[in-house]
Amino acid sequence: MKSIQIEIKWALMFTVVGLLWMVLETLAELHDTYIDYQIYLIKLFVISAIVMMLLAASGK
Template identity: 40%
Template sequence: MKNFSIEIKWALRFTLLTLAWAIGEKTIGLHDEHIENYAILTNLFAFPAFLFFYLAIREKKKYVYENVMTFRQGFVAGLVMSFIIALLNPLVQIVIYKSITPHFFDTIIAYKVKNKNFPMTVENARLLFNLKTYMIETTFTALSKGLITGAIVSLLLRNKR
């Protein structure tokens, strides 16, 4: 476990970032009065997410690899961090959608049903927008986007082949 202490620390920080981001989205109204902007603006999370991966892998390079890190070493750090984030994700989703914004699914379902450009039936909207679906979707998203981000950051930070 000590070998992965940096990844654990940054995965926990990432988890807190995710919760803070959800609070921010709710605060500015993306979970209710500005729900029409949610699908686009929630993607801005990619910027702080990238920053956290960069800081984590840079720290790993500095303190574990003494500033000499291969792509593979950085990629493994990103992989481990992504896996931990994915493991914590279902709990994060429960906190977000049961505590921070419990009305979110009702609001987005109502919006999607009334949307004139891409209307959905209530049944289809309920199938897509619920806690179980979000838990599954965001867990796999955390893994896939984490792997991609870890690979990009590792390419940026490597200094030997």
């Protein structure tokens, strides 16, 4: 049961971080005006996603 709680905790954290990133992209107009910069800034999210996945795997 503890394993399921850990997975749910990390899934919720990853979901919240992903949603916050999407909101920040929209507020920064990376989908409209500054679409050229999105390809570079998305790498910041990829790095944070990898770190979160590694932390989740080490917590199991």
